Amino acid sequence: MRKALAQPHTKQFLKFAVVGLISFGIDWGMLIALVELFHLDFLMSTTVSFITSVVVNYWLSMKYVFDHREGMSRKREFTIFTILSVIGLGLNDLYMFVGVTFLSIGYQAMKAIATFLVTWYNYFSRRFFLEGARS
Structure with missing residues (x-):
């Protein structure tokens, strides 16, 4: 039974x-x-590249991953997605800044680490706010 719920x-x-x-x-x-x-600059580049990828991610996520929530307008849905993405951008830039500036990790390696960390925030926050944490 538990396995069927997880699928x-x-x-x-x-x-x-x-x-x-x-x-x-x-x-x-x-x-x-x-x-x-x-x-x-790596931080300016990180911000520009992240924002561009968020636009693509929104379109693909709403088309293939998350169901449209009944009673929520597309405008509200996009607003929520954007707010969550801005928080993700802040986390991404923070990780990049700390990793590259203070920990002396190369920007390419730090980008992979930052992406891994922000992915978890993105999935669970979007699932909760866009789908209403349906079980």
């Missing part, structure tokens, strides 16, 4: 992971391009 969440998380990998590819690619090709 929908496992399937949803796997879809979330695929969408996340696509978004991460965009985020990572832009970060590297902005730093290496355009010689922008």
Whole structure:
């Protein structure tokens, strides 16, 4: 019985992971391009690449991962997604700043670490606020 209850969440998380990998590819690619090709600051580049990937992530997440919540307008849904993403951006930038500046971790390695950490926040916060934490 317990296994049957876990399957929908496992399937949803796997879809979330695929969408996340696509978004991460965009985020990572832009970060590297902005730093290496355009010689922008790593923190500015992190912010720009993260925001771009969030737009793609929203579209893919709402199309393939999360169900539209009855009684919630798309405008409200996007607003919630955006607010949660801004918090995720803050966490991402904080991890990047601390990791690169204080811990002397390379920005590419720190981006992978930051993404891993922010992924958990993103999944559970979006599931709770966008779907209403349905079981």
